[in-house]
Amino acid sequence: MYILTIGSHSSLQILHGAKKEGFKTALVTPEKRVKFYKQFAFIDEVYGYKNEDKAVDYINDFANNGILIPHGSLVEYIGPERVNKIKTKIFGNRNLFEWEANQKKKMSLLKSAKIKIPEQFENPEDVDRLVIIKLPGAKGGKGYFIARNKSEAKEGLNKLLEQKMIKSIDEVIIQEYVIGVPMYFQFFNSIILNRLEIMGIDIRYETNIDGLRRLPPDIKIDPTLVVIGNIPAVARESLLPTVYEYGENFANTVKELVPPGMIGPFCLESVVTDQGDIVVFEFSGRIVAGTNLYVNGSPYSWLYWDEPMSVGRRIGREIKLAINSNKLDQVLT
Amino acid sequence: MYILTIGSHSSLQILHGAKKEGFKTALVTPEKRVKFYKQFAFIDEVYGYKNEDKAVDYINDFANNGILIPHGSLVEYIGPERVNKIKTKIFGNRNLFEWEANQKKKMSLLKSAKIKIPEQFENPEDVDRLVIIKLPGAKGGKGYFIARNKSEAKEGLNKLLEQKMIKSIDEVIIQEYVIGVPMYFQFFNSIILNRLEIMGIDIRYETNIDGLRRLPPDIKIDPTLVVIGNIPAVARESLLPTVYEYGENFANTVKELVPPGMIGPFCLESVVTDQGDIVVFEFSGRIVAGTNLYVNGSPYSWLYWDEPMSVGRRIGREIKLAINSNKLDQVLT
Amino acid sequence: MYILTIGSHSSLQILHGAKKEGFKTALVTPEKRVKFYKQFAFIDEVYGYKNEDKAVDYINDFANNGILIPHGSLVEYIGPERVNKIKTKIFGNRNLFEWEANQKKKMSLLKSAKIKIPEQFENPEDVDRLVIIKLPGAKGGKGYFIARNKSEAKEGLNKLLEQKMIKSIDEVIIQEYVIGVPMYFQFFNSIILNRLEIMGIDIRYETNIDGLRRLPPDIKIDPTLVVIGNIPAVARESLLPTVYEYGENFANTVKELVPPGMIGPFCLESVVTDQGDIVVFEFSGRIVAGTNLYVNGSPYSWLYWDEPMSVGRRIGREIKLAINSNKLDQVLT
Numbered sequence: 001m002y003i004l005t006i007g008s009h010s011s012l013q014i015l016h017g018a019k020k021e022g023f024k025t026a027l028v029t030p031e032k033r034v035k036f037y038k039q040f041a042f043i044d045e046v047y048g049y050k051n052e053d054k055a056v057d058y059i060n061d062f063a064n065n066g067i068l069i070p071h072g073s074l075v076e077y078i079g080p081e082r083v084n085k086i087k088t089k090i091f092g093n094r095n096l097f098e099w100e101a102n103q104k105k106k107m108s109l110l111k112s113a114k115i116k117i118p119e120q121f122e123n124p125e126d127v128d129r130l131v132i133i134k135l136p137g138a139k140g141g142k143g144y145f146i147a148r149n150k151s152e153a154k155e156g157l158n159k160l161l162e163q164k165m166i167k168s169i170d171e172v173i174i175q176e177y178v179i180g181v182p183m184y185f186q187f188f189n190s191i192i193l194n195r196l197e198i199m200g201i202d203i204r205y206e207t208n209i210d211g212l213r214r215l216p217p218d219i220k221i222d223p224t225l226v227v228i229g230n231i232p233a234v235a236r237e238s239l240l241p242t243v244y245e246y247g248e249n250f251a252n253t254v255k256e257l258v259p260p261g262m263i264g265p266f267c268l269e270s271v272v273t274d275q276g277d278i279v280v281f282e283f284s285g286r287i288v289a290g291t292n293l294y295v296n297g298s299p300y301s302w303l304y305w306d307e308p309m310s311v312g313r314r315i316g317r318e319i320k321l322a323i324n325s326n327k328l329d330q331v332l333t
Numbered sequence: 334m335y336i337l338t339i340g341s342h343s344s345l346q347i348l349h350g351a352k353k354e355g356f357k358t359a360l361v362t363p364e365k366r367v368k369f370y371k372q373f374a375f376i377d378e379v380y381g382y383k384n385e386d387k388a389v390d391y392i393n394d395f396a397n398n399g400i401l402i403p404h405g406s407l408v409e410y411i412g413p414e415r416v417n418k419i420k421t422k423i424f425g426n427r428n429l430f431e432w433e434a435n436q437k438k439k440m441s442l443l444k445s446a447k448i449k450i451p452e453q454f455e456n457p458e459d460v461d462r463l464v465i466i467k468l469p470g471a472k473g474g475k476g477y478f479i480a481r482n483k484s485e486a487k488e489g490l491n492k493l494l495e496q497k498m499i500k501s502i503d504e505v506i507i508q509e510y511v512i513g514v515p516m517y518f519q520f521f522n523s524i525i526l527n528r529l530e531i532m533g534i535d536i537r538y539e540t541n542i543d544g545l546r547r548l549p550p551d552i553k554i555d556p557t558l559v560v561i562g563n564i565p566a567v568a569r570e571s572l573l574p575t576v577y578e579y580g581e582n583f584a585n586t587v588k589e590l591v592p593p594g595m596i597g598p599f600c601l602e603s604v605v606t607d608q609g610d611i612v613v614f615e616f617s618g619r620i621v622a623g624t625n626l627y628v629n630g631s632p633y634s635w636l637y638w639d640e641p642m643s644v645g646r647r648i649g650r651e652i653k654l655a656i657n658s659n660k661l662d663q664v665l666t
Numbered sequence: 667m668y669i670l671t672i673g674s675h676s677s678l679q680i681l682h683g684a685k686k687e688g689f690k691t692a693l694v695t696p697e698k699r700v701k702f703y704k705q706f707a708f709i710d711e712v713y714g715y716k717n718e719d720k721a722v723d724y725i726n727d728f729a730n731n732g733i734l735i736p737h738g739s740l741v742e743y744i745g746p747e748r749v750n751k752i753k754t755k756i757f758g759n760r761n762l763f764e765w766e767a768n769q770k771k772k773m774s775l776l777k778s779a780k781i782k783i784p785e786q787f788e789n790p791e792d793v794d795r796l797v798i799i800k801l802p803g804a805k806g807g808k809g810y811f812i813a814r815n816k817s818e819a820k821e822g823l824n825k826l827l828e829q830k831m832i833k834s835i836d837e838v839i840i841q842e843y844v845i846g847v848p849m850y851f852q853f854f855n856s857i858i859l860n861r862l863e864i865m866g867i868d869i870r871y872e873t874n875i876d877g878l879r880r881l882p883p884d885i886k887i888d889p890t891l892v893v894i895g896n897i898p899a900v901a902r903e904s905l906l907p908t909v910y911e912y913g914e915n916f917a918n919t920v921k922e923l924v925p926p927g928m929i930g931p932f933c934l935e936s937v938v939t940d941q942g943d944i945v946v947f948e949f950s951g952r953i954v955a956g957t958n959l960y961v962n963g964s965p966y967s968w969l970y971w972d973e974p975m976s977v978g979r980r981i982g983r984e985i986k987l988a989i990n991s992n993k994l995d996q997v998l999t
Binding site: 570 | 674675678699701705706707708808872874877879881882885887890895896958960961962974
């Protein structure tokens with residue numbers, strides 16, 4: 001059996017973990033990255049594609065003997081229409097993709113899960129506080145901007161329209177900017193072990209905003225929020241029971257609203273306020289790049305597993321456990 | 334033999350480590366957290382308490398067969414009077430609790446140890462530079478504020494009095510605000526191996542202050558300093574000899590002033606200036622939450638131990654070594 | 667066979683790794699640090715020196731049975747003239763030292779490697795944008811400053827001349843200040859395995875600049891850039907192919923311009939912009955202190971090695987592999 005994925009995002013971790021769990025591994029990646037990925041001994045086969053249709057072909061070559069692990073770059077790289085043409089089974093719930101792509105459905109799902117979320121504004125006219133305006137898709141925060149009021153919001157949106165970064169205002173999400181610090185909570189919902197595990201916590205490292213503080217304060221540069229890496233963190237232990245409850249609520253709600261439910265890794269992207277509130281402003285229904293920090297396990301995964309357990313390896317382990325207990329169909333879609 | 338602790342702060346790490354060293358483990362925690370803690374296989378018994386008196390009862394049930402590991406939330410959760418009613422033996426020096434609770438005794442202890450500390454001001458009237466004003470107890474920095482001068486200091490203190498966060502100005506500590514970067518040095522003083530170990534370094538992650546830099550600089554929000562997590566770090570190696578000397582001086586001074594001395598983990602909370610000075614503005618005479626980063630060992634613990642050694646596990650190891658060498662009474666109070 | 671180094675910078679990691687690979691270990695260090703280093707069981711012999719000539723003597727005592735591992739403090743501690751008197755073989759390419767010491771040769775080497783670098787200004791008169799001005803030698807960023815324009819650049823340089831931190835303007839490097847976030851990419855170029863490995867990524871922790879953001883924004887303090895530690899990070903996986911290509915280009919160029927080429931660890935100190943550009947503003951042709959984070963392996967080293975592999979240990983491993991394959995002369999100079 002092969003485990004395969006697209007060469008980007010968290011593919012090294014995924015295939016490294018898959019190999020540790022005894023699988024054959026394959027990678028489908030833009031042609032110019034083939035050389036880079038070929039250096040890793042745990043990747044058995046590397047397929048370089050010239051165009052996205054060819055990528056789908058390569059993936060579908062494994063329809064009978066492979067499992068595709070989706071990550072944040074899958075839809076971004078090959079597009080939602082082509083993803084629909086994938087015949088190879090996917091680990092996880094492919095029905096969640098459209099919820100992820102639509103910021104409004106995304107927030108409604110969190111709301112249904114009784115998770116604290118920021119105030120949403122349908123229309124820039126309604127903005128009455130500090131807001132952040134976000135573009136659709138997983139583009140690493142490109143184009144995101146902060147507006148202090150109605151007029152700044154409208155001005156920024158017009159700029160996005162002019163630059164053709166969006167086609168309509170309906171595409172964006174206008175969200176209350178919650179004052180606090182970001183913290184991203186990584187989970188793994190195990191169908192086979194019937195339990196939820198906290199897998200780690202990270203903070204995003206964003207350019208240029210995380211560099212601006214290094215400049216004298218009188219130098220004014222427009223902040224941008226492009227994610228280019230991650231930094232590890234742990235949370236106050238007294239926050240964890242709430243974090244865990246959020247995770248359980250999320251998994252339960254996905255089960256209800258998006259059958260067959262939450263399979264494997266997900267993330268609740270949050271801000272923690274000085275009142276101790278955990279406000280979730282986004283979720284990812286699959287492995288996030290912040291887990292790349294924990295190739296050898298995280299301060300949390302070590303509490304569940306007496307061996308190094310990355311999320312990538314955890315996926316491989318779940319598939320192995322599913323195979324061994326004849327439940328593979330429960331973790332694939 | 335049981336190792337037990339209060340369910341918060343660093344309890345996961347403590348019991349995870351205790352289990353690795355072969356102990357039975359028990360947790361006493363507010364009732365609503367029972368479910369959260371029950372998921373961890375390394376916790377043998379979880380006791381949920383409805384009120385703090387009951388917490389003491391649960392702890393005292395282990396008077397004959399258990400050792401309580403104190404951490405920063407023990408006194409905070411059950412109060413100093415109830416801590417005095419604990420009959421179960423405590424790993425560490427319980428006489429240090431009152432030194433920790435009293436900021437002025439705290440600073441005098443550091444001073445006796447010939448550790449560089451910030452200038453202290455007895456009276457807001459004396460303030461002649463940038464200061465930070467700190468409230469008593471381990472409340473994660475809640476209510477702390479920075480004042481640029483005498484009048485800001487007085488104004489802030491009046492606000493705390495009005496909000497009843499303090500009863501008298503004597504409760505707070507007014508400390509020179511040292512310009513530099515924070516670095517928290519974690520130690521373990523081993524009575525049994527007769528040596529001091531550097532266990533790790535962390536940086537606190539504080540809301541909202543660590544989030545404010547993400548805002549455009551013209552948006553003014555009052556900074557708050559509530560600790561909600563920790564980030565790992567290492568120090569320039571050339572700083573370590575001084576760090577180590579500070580640790581030794583501290584342990585020697587505690588031995589002299591607070592018998593039976595420093596047993597096990599402690600932390601020197603510091604600021605490092607651009608002159609290379611290490612200025613210690615606080616200490617913790619027990620395990621700190623920043624060690625939660627290092628469940629699988631830290632860049633420093635790996636230099637002493639050829640196996641993953643968290644501070645939690647190190648405590649379990651010290652107790653095991655003490656039992657095996659018939660010196661258990663030397664590490665308990 | 668002994669592996670030895672100077673007691674500072676990354677010496678703990680180097681000797682810890684050497685011991686794991688089966689070597690005897692020795693440390694040569696300023697006398698006052700002897701006590702600190704003697705606590706570590708993996709250091710077999712510690713030699714305290716009173717003056718730098720004596721340091722060279724101690725090092726040369728191992729001319730027949732030792733290998734010296736150079737790091738960023740070697741030249742800084744004993745001076746370039748004395749380094750020339752070292753008879754003990756050095757792991758790495760000692761011809762690179764003079765390229766490292768000369769900022770202009772440094773940048774020209776990067777340019778030859780077709781690595782994106784910041785614009786350089788020969789003369790403060792030419793400054794037409796935000797620049798950073800850097801002093802020679804590895805002094806942890808001491809004296810570095812940012813200038814917004816020609817006049818600030820000239821003013822700052824005059825101050826350095828007055829304070830005798832430099833003798834002539836020719837000593838400094840005037841570099842475009844690239845807006846983005848810093849990221850330091852650590853590599854190991856293996857002669858024996860004939861491959862390049864990504865060993866880790868770090869971010870520097872600098873005083874006072876990383877502390878200033880904790881102050882209310884209306885408090886103006888001159889920022890300083892003294893490195894006092896490091897924080898771990900991972901990069902977006904889609905950046906890695908370029909990072910790796912840069913590393914390969916660098917190794918190839920060193921081979922061409924500075925025979926016998928790049929042996930072992932090096933680092934490309936970079937800024938990543940919001941356009942996804944990786945701009946390298948400096949390199950280190952030897953182990954960097956940021957690798958001290960990864961005594962037990964990094965998120966990247968675990969992809970190459972199925973065991974904990976610090977850069978220190980990797981050096982020991984390379985020497986062992988070289989001895990076993992009779993190629994020791996290929997990794998020493």
